[in-house]
Amino acid sequence: MKVKKNSSAKKRFKLTGTGKIKRKKAFKRHILTKKGTKQKRRLGQTGLVDKADEKLVKRMLNL
Numbered sequence: 001m002k003v004k005k006n007s008s009a010k011k012r013f014k015l016t017g018t019g020k021i022k023r024k025k026a027f028k029r030h031i032l033t034k035k036g037t038k039q040k041r042r043l044g045q046t047g048l049v050d051k052a053d054e055k056l057v058k059r060m061l062n063l
Helices: 007-012 035-044 051-060
Strands: 023-025 046-048
Touching: 023 051
Parallel strands: none
Antiparallel strands: 023 046
């Protein structure tokens, strides 16, 4: 039987060419009036999953 990937993880993470995992940053959805332009610009960029969480995410994605 096939092992399913975690559906929520599938939508949230992408693999880079070197095997690292890309993710979106939090705190960009709402209540943006009190956040500075610089902060909002940084939050729009993608980040990488921390080394400590990489194993867990890879398990959710069956990698």
